[in-house]
Amino acid sequence: MGDNGNILAQLSNALSATVEAVSRSIVRVEARRRGHASGIAWSKEGLVVTAHHAVQRDHDLRIGLPEGGTVEAELVGRDPTTDVAVLRARGATLHPPTWAEADSLHVGHLVLSVGRHDTHAQASLGIVAKKDGAWRTPTGGHVDAFLQTDILVYPGFSGSALVDAEGRAGGMNTSWFLRRSSLTLPAATLRRVVGVLLEHGRVRRGLLGVGAHPAQLPGSVRQDLEQHAGLLVVSVEDESPAEAAGVLVGDLIVGLDGEPVQHLESLLFLLTEERIGKAVPLRVVRGGRLETLTVTVGERR
Amino acid sequence: MASLLKQLNGELAAVAARARRSVVQVHSARYGAGTGVVVQAAGLIVTNAHVVKKRYPRVTLADGRTLRAQVLGYDADEDLAALSVEADGLEALALADSRSARPGDLVQALGHPWGVVGAATAGVVVALEAGWLEPPLRGRDWIVADLHLWPGNSGGPLLDAAGRVLGLNTMLIGTGLGVAVPAHRVGAFLGRVAPSRRGAASGYVL
Numbered sequence: 001m002g003d004n005g006n007i008l009a010q011l012s013n014a015l016s017a018t019v020e021a022v023s024r025s026i027v028r029v030e031a032r033r034r035g036h037a038s039g040i041a042w043s044k045e046g047l048v049v050t051a052h053h054a055v056q057r058d059h060d061l062r063i064g065l066p067e068g069g070t071v072e073a074e075l076v077g078r079d080p081t082t083d084v085a086v087l088r089a090r091g092a093t094l095h096p097p098t099w100a101e102a103d104s105l106h107v108g109h110l111v112l113s114v115g116r117h118d119t120h121a122q123a124s125l126g127i128v129a130k131k132d133g134a135w136r137t138p139t140g141g142h143v144d145a146f147l148q149t150d151i152l153v154y155p156g157f158s159g160s161a162l163v164d165a166e167g168r169a170g171g172m173n174t175s176w177f178l179r180r181s182s183l184t185l186p187a188a189t190l191r192r193v194v195g196v197l198l199e200h201g202r203v204r205r206g207l208l209g210v211g212a213h214p215a216q217l218p219g220s221v222r223q224d225l226e227q228h229a230g231l232l233v234v235s236v237e238d239e240s241p242a243e244a245a246g247v248l249v250g251d252l253i254v255g256l257d258g259e260p261v262q263h264l265e266s267l268l269f270l271l272t273e274e275r276i277g278k279a280v281p282l283r284v285v286r287g288g289r290l291e292t293l294t295v296t297v298g299e300r301r
Numbered sequence: 302m303a304s305l306l307k308q309l310n311g312e313l314a315a316v317a318a319r320a321r322r323s324v325v326q327v328h329s330a331r332y333g334a335g336t337g338v339v340v341q342a343a344g345l346i347v348t349n350a351h352v353v354k355k356r357y358p359r360v361t362l363a364d365g366r367t368l369r370a371q372v373l374g375y376d377a378d379e380d381l382a383a384l385s386v387e388a389d390g391l392e393a394l395a396l397a398d399s400r401s402a403r404p405g406d407l408v409q410a411l412g413h414p415w416g417v418v419g420a421a422t423a424g425v426v427v428a429l430e431a432g433w434l435e436p437p438l439r440g441r442d443w444i445v446a447d448l449h450l451w452p453g454n455s456g457g458p459l460l461d462a463a464g465r466v467l468g469l470n471t472m473l474i475g476t477g478l479g480v481a482v483p484a485h486r487v488g489a490f491l492g493r494v495a496p497s498r499r500g501a502a503s504g505y506v507l
Binding site: 006007008009011012013015016017018019020023035112114117118119120121122123124125126151152154155156 | 305308309312313316403404405406407424425426427428429430432433445447461462463474475477478
């Protein structure tokens with residue numbers, strides 16, 4: 001298109017200018033043995049948000065700055081359930097991006113992923129492939145919107161920013177949940193998780209104190225409950241909430257706080273921060289009969 | 302909006318159509334073909350060294366002619382080879398100023414993946430370094446782009462938005478990243494191996 005190339009050249013320049021502008025908010029996270037990851041400046045005072053799975057150690061962390069140079073960093077906290085970690089870069093002034101909320105992103109929108117696992121920033125281009133409402137990660141993390149792009153995620157891109165056409169950060173990309181394809185944690189989720197991590201250093205998770213294994217329900221209860229499986233209690237920890245509630249080895253847990261429990265994931269989903277310290281009904285099948293116990297959910301430490 | 306996309310598509314297709322006239326197949330092994338780019342009308346072609354396995358590879362031009370080529374220069378370390386064919390008035394592609402490339406720049410690659418002649422794929426410049434490569438490849442200038450390339454793309458042009466050669470597609474990382482030798486390294490190589498031909502016909506920009 002050479003001479004008559006107009007839109008293509010304009011688009012190309014707009015994309016690289018967008019990358020350049022937002023890259024001052026993108027840092028390098030040196031926190032694992034092989035290959036660095038990316039991170040997004042969260043506050044001027046040095047907070048950085050990155051992917052939990054890319055922070056493989058708690059000490060000896062460093063942040064590579066957009067203007068060059070590397071500073072030491074400390075771990076503020078991490079939430080494996082949403083794959084978010086927060087670091088604080090020492091003695092660095094950062095430039096947080098402008099954030100865009102998930103409702104401004106639509107399927108088909110052009111988006112960039114901007115990371116920095118090397119000295120300079122890297123970018124790749126794609127479109128928003130799928131968008132849906134709030135969801136729970138397999139380990140029980142709450143994510144405010146399901147955002148998937150067709151951007152390829154390769155080592156070092158976790159912790160990169162999803163950047164919209166206006167140069168705003170729409171979230172943090174991670175390969176943790178979908179492996180080969182990019183999933184984006186929206187800005188609202190980052191705000192919430194960072195808030196909790198700053199306050200508590202971790203996202204609090206509930207605890208019952210049982211070892212359990214998924215098992216089929218006896219036919220009679222299966223019909224009453226309209227569910228096929230429950231969790232067979234194989235151990236009860238001493239002085240645990242489950243022990244206090246009278247849970248016995250051999251009980252089949254089928255529900256917690258009015259919600260069905262069919263497998264380990266569904267129990268994890270339910271052991272949220274909000275339920276810690278609360279007395280909630282725990283439904284079990286004992287000796288072929290349904291019983292309801294009351295358990296005060298503890299906190300996992 | 303729809304007309305904007307239509308124009309964009311038209312321009313992408315025009316870049317590919319123009320470049321396809323300067324892209325050749327390099328036959329040097331029993332099976333498959335690599336890609337090469339005509340950089341001078343008088344029959345100067347550049348490709349990857351790893352595509353050239355014979356002293357006289359055969360080259361199929363865009364017009365369908367298959368000619369015997371002579372290897373003018375070969376640098377395994379740079380993974381570049383210069384070929385010359387007895388032809389004139391070929392359409393050559395100009396080299397771009399690859400030092401001014403930036404992450405996010407739109408690019409297209411042309412080549413013959415799976416034997417599909419003149420196939421195009423598009424993406425953006427991801428990075429101008431490839432920290433993942435092992436030494437001695439690490440630390441050199443590269444152009445990494447998010448392109449779906451296959452072995453038949455080797456030696457083919459990475460084109461910028463103006464249809465100039467930004468680099469020569471050389472390596473793959475996984476299935477979604479291409480690594481290209483940037484045009485300034487290609488230009489320096491051509492300056493070394495074909496100095497007398499420099500500036501002849503539609504030359505390249507060094």
